[in-house]
Amino acid sequence: MKKHSKATRLAASLFAVALIASACGGDDEAATDDTTALEEEPAAEPVSYPTLAECADVTYDYTYTPPASAGMTVTYDLNPDAVWEDGSPITAADFKATWEAALNTPGSISTVGYDQITSVEAGSSDKQVVVEFKSVYGPYKGLFGGLLKAASVKNTSDISADFADFIGFSGRPWVMKSWSPSQVVYVPNKNYWGDDKAASEELVIVPMADDDTQVASIKAGEVDFVYPQFYGGIEEAYADPNITLQKEFGGDYEGFYFQQKCGPFANPIFRAAFSKSIDRDALFQQIYVPLGGESPLQCGPIVPGPYCNGDEFANSYDPAGAEALLTENGWTKGADGYWLDPATGEAPDIRWIINTGNTRRENTQAYLIPLLNAAGFKVRADNCDAACYFQQRLPALDYDMAMYISTAPPDPGYLTPSFTCDQIPTAANNNQGQNSQGWCNAEASDLLHNADFEADATKRAELVKSALKLMAADSVMLPLFQFPKAGFWRTDQVGGPVGAELRNYTSFINNHLWTDLNGDGKVVLGAEQWPACLNPVTECANSSWMVWTTINQVMPGAFATTNDGAYVITNLLTGEPTVTIK
Amino acid sequence: MLRYVLRRLAWAVPTLLFITFLVYIALRTGTDPVASYKRVNARATPAKIQQYIDANGLDPNYVRGYFRWLGNFLTFDWPRSIKGSREVWPALKDALANTIRLGIAASAVGIVVGLMLGVFAALRPGGRRDVAVNTAAFVGISVPPYVSAILFQLLFAVYWSRWFGSTLFPTAGVYPPGHTGFDLALMAKHMVLPTFVVAIQIIAVYSRYMRSSLLDVLSSEYMRTARSKGISERRVLFKHGLRNALIPVVTIAALDVGAIVGGLIITENIFSYPGMGMYFLAAFGDGDFPLLMPWMVIIVFSTLMFNLLADISYAWLDPRIRLE
Numbered sequence: 001m002k003k004h005s006k007a008t009r010l011a012a013s014l015f016a017v018a019l020i021a022s023a024c025g026g027d028d029e030a031a032t033d034d035t036t037a038l039e040e041e042p043a044a045e046p047v048s049y050p051t052l053a054e055c056a057d058v059t060y061d062y063t064y065t066p067p068a069s070a071g072m073t074v075t076y077d078l079n080p081d082a083v084w085e086d087g088s089p090i091t092a093a094d095f096k097a098t099w100e101a102a103l104n105t106p107g108s109i110s111t112v113g114y115d116q117i118t119s120v121e122a123g124s125s126d127k128q129v130v131v132e133f134k135s136v137y138g139p140y141k142g143l144f145g146g147l148l149k150a151a152s153v154k155n156t157s158d159i160s161a162d163f164a165d166f167i168g169f170s171g172r173p174w175v176m177k178s179w180s181p182s183q184v185v186y187v188p189n190k191n192y193w194g195d196d197k198a199a200s201e202e203l204v205i206v207p208m209a210d211d212d213t214q215v216a217s218i219k220a221g222e223v224d225f226v227y228p229q230f231y232g233g234i235e236e237a238y239a240d241p242n243i244t245l246q247k248e249f250g251g252d253y254e255g256f257y258f259q260q261k262c263g264p265f266a267n268p269i270f271r272a273a274f275s276k277s278i279d280r281d282a283l284f285q286q287i288y289v290p291l292g293g294e295s296p297l298q299c300g301p302i303v304p305g306p307y308c309n310g311d312e313f314a315n316s317y318d319p320a321g322a323e324a325l326l327t328e329n330g331w332t333k334g335a336d337g338y339w340l341d342p343a344t345g346e347a348p349d350i351r352w353i354i355n356t357g358n359t360r361r362e363n364t365q366a367y368l369i370p371l372l373n374a375a376g377f378k379v380r381a382d383n384c385d386a387a388c389y390f391q392q393r394l395p396a397l398d399y400d401m402a403m404y405i406s407t408a409p410p411d412p413g414y415l416t417p418s419f420t421c422d423q424i425p426t427a428a429n430n431n432q433g434q435n436s437q438g439w440c441n442a443e444a445s446d447l448l449h450n451a452d453f454e455a456d457a458t459k460r461a462e463l464v465k466s467a468l469k470l471m472a473a474d475s476v477m478l479p480l481f482q483f484p485k486a487g488f489w490r491t492d493q494v495g496g497p498v499g500a501e502l503r504n505y506t507s508f509i510n511n512h513l514w515t516d517l518n519g520d521g522k523v524v525l526g527a528e529q530w531p532a533c534l535n536p537v538t539e540c541a542n543s544s545w546m547v548w549t550t551i552n553q554v555m556p557g558a559f560a561t562t563n564d565g566a567y568v569i570t571n572l573l574t575g576e577p578t579v580t581i582k
Numbered sequence: 583m584l585r586y587v588l589r590r591l592a593w594a595v596p597t598l599l600f601i602t603f604l605v606y607i608a609l610r611t612g613t614d615p616v617a618s619y620k621r622v623n624a625r626a627t628p629a630k631i632q633q634y635i636d637a638n639g640l641d642p643n644y645v646r647g648y649f650r651w652l653g654n655f656l657t658f659d660w661p662r663s664i665k666g667s668r669e670v671w672p673a674l675k676d677a678l679a680n681t682i683r684l685g686i687a688a689s690a691v692g693i694v695v696g697l698m699l700g701v702f703a704a705l706r707p708g709g710r711r712d713v714a715v716n717t718a719a720f721v722g723i724s725v726p727p728y729v730s731a732i733l734f735q736l737l738f739a740v741y742w743s744r745w746f747g748s749t750l751f752p753t754a755g756v757y758p759p760g761h762t763g764f765d766l767a768l769m770a771k772h773m774v775l776p777t778f779v780v781a782i783q784i785i786a787v788y789s790r791y792m793r794s795s796l797l798d799v800l801s802s803e804y805m806r807t808a809r810s811k812g813i814s815e816r817r818v819l820f821k822h823g824l825r826n827a828l829i830p831v832v833t834i835a836a837l838d839v840g841a842i843v844g845g846l847i848i849t850e851n852i853f854s855y856p857g858m859g860m861y862f863l864a865a866f867g868d869g870d871f872p873l874l875m876p877w878m879v880i881i882v883f884s885t886l887m888f889n890l891l892a893d894i895s896y897a898w899l900d901p902r903i904r905l906e
Contacts, residue, residue, distance in 0.1 A: 106630050107623045160630075164668040178762060181673060181856045185760055204759040209854045212732055216753045220739035223759065385867075392621060524759040532864065533666015539622055540666045 047267070048343045055262035055397065059428050060440050062421035064449045069135035070582035071118070072455070076129040076144075076558055077574045081193040084149050085170040090556065090572065092122035092129040097150035099131075104157040107538040112417055113143045113452075136455045136581055139413030141567040146536055146555035147171060163535045171556030171572070173198040173512035179534065179550070182206065186553055188512075194571045198512040199496060202522035205549045207530035211237070214526050218243060223526040224494035225514075227507060229405075230484045231360060232290045242492045247292075250503030251303050251408040251565065252483035256401060258475060261424060261438025263400050264348030268474065269329045270341070273322040274350070275475035277375045278368065280315050286367050287360060288481045297479035300468045301419070304482070305565060306461050307412045312468040313479050319375060326376075339376040351382035353399040355389040361403050394436050397425065405483055407544060409505050410565040412464045416452055419471065420445040437476055444470040455581055493518040505561040507544075509552050525549075587894065594886045598879075599652075605878045606648045609871060615640055618869025619664045637661035638871055651875065661872040663865075673861065674876055678843070680756060681850070681857035683769075685842035687777045692784025693835055699785065700792020701824065707797060715789055722786030731779045731852040738775060751775045754854035776853045780846055784838075791834060796827040829899045833892045840888025844881045 050058050082090040103114045116137045123130045133140070149169035153159045167176050173196060174186035183206045188198035206223065208214040211231075217223045219240050228234065235245060256278070258265040265271040280296045288296075296315065299308035330342035338347035352369070354361035365381050372379045379401070384393065393399055408414065417423045421440035423433035444467045451463035471477070487502045496514040501507065514523050531546035536555065540546060558577070559567045569576055609615065619634050620626060626634075634640075638661050639651030654660065660670050703715035739749040751774045752758065761768060799805060800823055808818045847859035858877065865873035 106627045161662075161667045164662075164666050181676070181860075182755055182757075182854075183759055185762070202760055206755060206759045207854055208754070209851045209860075213735075213754055213852060213854055216732070216735040216740055220735070220743050220749045220753050222739070222749065222752060222754065395621065522760050532663070532868070533668055535666055538666070 049266035050262035052263045056427060058261050058438075059426055060421045060424060062440060062442050062445060064420070064422060064445065066135050067450065067453055069453070072133040072136045072140075072582065073578075073580040074131045074133070074140055075123060075578040075580070076131070077577070078127040078129065079193065079572055079574055080127055082171065082556070082572050083191050083193055084151075085168075085175045085189050085191055087191045088149075088151065089127070090147065090149075090171055091126040092120065093126065093150040094147050095129045095131070095144055096120040097153060097156045098144060098146075098148045100156035101148055101153065101159045102537050105159050105537050107160050109537065109539055109542050112413070113137060113139060117143075136453050138452050138454045138460050139411045140579070141559045142409065142411050142413055143558075145557040145559060146551045147557060147572075148536065148555070160535065160538050164533055167534055167536070167550060167554050170554035172552075172554050174203055174553045176550070176554055177202075181530065184549060196510075196513060196571075199514060200516040200521065200523045203511060203525070203553070204522050205525045205527050208526040208528055211528075214528065217526055218488060218490060221490060221493060221518075223490075223524045225487065225489040225498065225508070225511075225523070226526040226528070227485070227487050227502075228528055230291065230486045234486060238488045242490050243488050244491050244499075245486060245488050246499035246502055247484045247486045248503035249303075249482050250485045250507075251410070251505055252405050252485060253297055253299075253301070253303055253408065254403065254405045254480045254483055255297070255301065256403050256478040256480065257437050258401055258477065259397050259399050259436070259438050260476070261397050264341075264350050265400055266438075267341070267348075269325060270331075270339075270348065271475045273325045273331075273339075274372075274377055275478060276316050276318045276322040276325070277372060277377065278478060279317045279371075280478060280480065281317065283364065283368060284480065287364050291360075291481070292484065293481050297482050300471055300479050301406065301408070301415065301477060302412060302464075302468070303408050303565075306457075307464040308468060309465055312465065313472045316472075322375070333376055337374070337376055338378045347378045350377060350379040350400045352379055352401040352403070353389060353393060354381070354383050354403050355386040356383045357385070364403060395425070397436055397438050403480075407505070410561050410567060412460075413452055415464065415467065416448045419467070419476070420448050439471070439474065439476045441470050441474055444474075455579070491517075494523050501563050504563045505565070506552050507548055509548075509560070511553075583894070583897065586897075587890070590890050590893070594890065597886060598882055601882045602652075602875075602879055603648050605882065606651060606875065607644055609874055609878070610640070610644065610647075613866075613869040613871065613874070615869065615871035618871065622664050622868055622870075634661070634664070638875075640871075655876070655879070660876065663873050664870050665868050670872055670876055674873070674880075677856060677858045677861035678880060680855060681843060681846065681859070684773060684776055684780070684846065684850075684855065684857060685839065687773055688780035688846075689784060689835070689839050689842060691777060692781035693788050695781070696785040696788025697792045697828075697831065699789035700794075701796060703789065704793045704796035704800065705819075712793075715793070719786040719789045722782045723790075725782070727779050727783065727846075727848045728852060730782055731775070731849060734775045734779060735852075756855065776846075776849050776855055779849050779853075788831065788835070791831050792827065795830055796823060799823050799827040802826075825899055829896060832895045832899060836888045836892035836895060837885075840885045840891075843884040 076095070078090060084090060099114055099117055099120045102108055103111055116133045116135065117131055118134055119132045121130050122128060148159070149171070150156070152169045153162050166179050170176065170189045173189055173192050173194065175189040177185040177187045183204055186203040187201070208217060208226065211228055214226050214228055215237050218226050218238065230247070238245060258271055258275070260266050260271060265274070284293060284296045297303070298311050298313045300313045302308050304310055326339055331339045334340045334347055336347070340347055352365060354365060369379050369381065382399070390404070394402060394404070417434045419435055419437070419439055421442060422445065423435040424438050424440060425433045425435070447463050447467040447470070451460050451467070454460040454463060485503050485507065487499060487508065489498050494514050495517045497510055498514055501510045508525070511523065511525065516523055527545055527549050529543060529545035531540060531543055531550060533540040534546070534550050535541065536551050541551065556572050557570055558573055560570045562568055615638060616631065616635060619631065623630070637654065639647040639649070639654065641647030641650060662668060663670060699715050703712040706712055735753045738751045739753045742750045752772050753775070756772055757765065757768050805818060805822060808822050809815070844858055844862070846857065847863060849855070850857045850859040851863070861873070862877055865877060
């Protein structure tokens with residue numbers, strides 16, 4: 001059952017945006033005129049939006065039509081010396097196996113991009129790979145980042161039962177020796193062809209149950225390096241004469257997200273008013289300045305760089321505007337001071353979810369909820385533990401407001417699965433999709449999809465920026481803070497370029513270059529989270545720590561990310577691939 | 583006695599089946615295994631989901647589903663974990679072995695020391711050593727394991743390495759990072775801190791049990807009779823007093839040790855010790871039915887067996903009790 005048409009939503013959104021613009025923009029006289037004009041309009045009938053109980057019935061009639069194109073060909077020339085751990089060459093067959101496995105394996109988490117490929121074949125030799133795309137695909141550099149060894153799998157149409165607890169192949173400096181719930185051990189890949197061979201005899205990664213254990217382990221010298229999530233007072237917690245800290249800003253950002261498929265924030269007027277009632281600057285002073293923050297993030301779900309002007313999500317705090325917006329649309333305050341929905345006569349109940357035990361987020365709730373209550377919004381904390389939060393309630397869109405950290409890869413292609421209409425989990429798509437805000441703006445979806453089909457970097461950036469503006473206008477989220485990434489290591493136990501790749505999306509990927517200083521022959525890393533399984537294409541790979549501790553260590557790729565957030569070719573290729581647009 | 587044990591063992595089978603049936607229903611209704619599977623494998627095809635349902639006996643009819651699950655379980659045709667399709671037995675076996683090792687070590691240290699302190703205190707009730715043991719016991723009971731664990735880690739690892747250049751006892755794991763294979767000495771060294779964290783609580787509790795039980799026995803009439811017969815105080819204490827005082831304590835000990843098999847969740851977590859507690863936390867967090875059901879069966883089985891052991895010990899220690 002369709003609860004509201006795209007046109008209705010768009011009209012309501014535009015109406016809200018017009019009201020916001022009238023309240024914010026221009027001089028006072030102009031604002032007064034606009035308001036007068038609005039007051040003369042006959043009162044609109046209250047619009048009903050899907051309630052939580054109706055959430056499962058919401059559908060969207062959005063369909064994206066890709067631009068007409070004859071396609072694109074990307075030709076990779078492989079390093080003739082590139083071989084797997086057993087000396088067999090890395091060839092086009094491995095690219096083909098990777099494509100087929102990512103596309104066809106049931107439960108594959110990353111089919112985006114691979115579904116645009118029509119064929120992967122050997123070119124002039126098996127060391128040349130010719131990849132044909134249906135149409136132009138801008139983020140092609142994000143594909144083939146972790147190559148499967150074709151000979152390691154029997155059936156590339158379904159590798160979901162493979163690599164449950166061991167990845168035996170390697171095309172990188174390390175090769176996995178053993179994996180268990182207690183540790184993963186790597187030894188140098190004797191057949192590695194590159195110049196950047198492993199500098200120590202062994203790399204061991206061990207799970208750290210919590211931050212206290214992590215602190216104790218590195219201070220006791222049992223691990224050489226840890227990479228904990230940043231928090232206030234972390235420098236003091238890890239302070240030790242033999243431990244050094246490097247703090248950098250990468251792709252991690254924290255923000256508020258509003259679920260709008262159903263529930264109170266399905267109403268764009270209410271959502272806009274709520275968003276305008278949050279004083280991000282004051283919140284930033286309260287929560288993030290003690291962490292070393294200087295000003296709130298203004299880019300939205302992306303970090304500063306070529307895809308953001310830096311002012312898309314400029315502070316929209318405007319309590320008077322919020323009040324005017326609601327009043328103009330028939331909202332009144334009840335006896336308890338909460339805004340009453342004209343359609344139901346009730347105050348919308350706003351469930352704000354965070355993971356219990358996260359002090360920073362709990363402090364944010366403690367600070368903000370009373371202020372929002374005083375502003376007339378019936379907000380309450382509705383928290384659960386991390387597993388429940390991230391694995392159950394966020395994917396199920398079972399929240400109204402959420403606060404969490406996302407990690408943005410260098411390419412903005414990740415915005416497409418996260419913010420387009422066709423990626424909202426619904427009954428029609430078997431509840432698949434990663435758009436866990438439930439935001440559907442057809443224009444923005446088209447822009448993001450078009451960006452994926454745009455090869456020109458400048459034009460692509462403009463498309464993304466335009467989508468961000470629509471996102472801000474629709475109050476999809478409020479960005480808060482570009483989160484620091486912090487690495488701590490024992491200077492008496494590990495040496496080399498330890499701090500060189502800490503803000504890289506593929507964090508500490510250069511660990512093969514680290515040297516053992518204390519003579520135990522190994523470099524030991526503490527991992528804050530531990531993978532339950534090692535399959536590189538299924539849900540197992542939906543964890544940064546799984547990727548950092550396993551995939552990145554053994555699977556070679558065509559492109560790698562740099563510390564500065566760019567894609568560069570790896571030594572697997574002899575040069576930049578040739579891109580031909582037909 | 584043998585007949586009693588055999589009869590109890592025979593009764594244990596239907597009891598085990600009944601309890602596992604209840605557990606099966608509780609897990610199915612409480613965690614919704616199919617929903618958990620779909621959540622973890624969001625893109626699973628209908629065929630894969632059906633395969634999972636069949637392998638786990640998730641029939642709409644709970645009785646039929648339970649017996650299907652039981653059939654697979656007894657023939658060792660265990661379904662794989664929902665996350666990554668990993669075999670269940672290797673992980674469960676390792677977790678069980680780790681927890682049993684830790685549980686036995688901590689129980690042995692805790693119960694033996696606790697009983698000795700209880701006897702030591704009970705022999706001079708109200709005296710200085712009684713006050714000292716009682717005070718220590720209250721402190722031990724009051725300090726939660728997450729506090730004592732961190733204090734031990736700081737003292738024996740962090741500060742020890744700062745003072746003497748290397749740690750006295752490691753803070754985490756079963757072996758040092760990178761170690762493979764079996765090494766009793768290394769394993770024992772890694773178990774020292776978690777063992778003592780668990781043992782502190784056991785010592786505190788059992789010293790209280792033993793003191794109280796022994797004081798009761800020492801003031802009983804048959805003890806006065808024994809003394810009036812001219813039996814030496816030492817013989818009165820060890821032959822009559824201790825044996826009778828141990829009866830309630832042994833019963834509790836058997837049940838406590840049985841419960842430890844379920845895992846020492848806090849201690850295992852702080853020391854990154856991969857036992858049954860950590861196994862359960864991970865499995866429950868994912869709603870992983872294939873991992874949870876065997877864990878539950880082991881817990882139920884362990885509880886039943888240690889109950890039986892408690893009853894047998896009871897009879898062995900108290901000649902008035904005859905097991906028929």
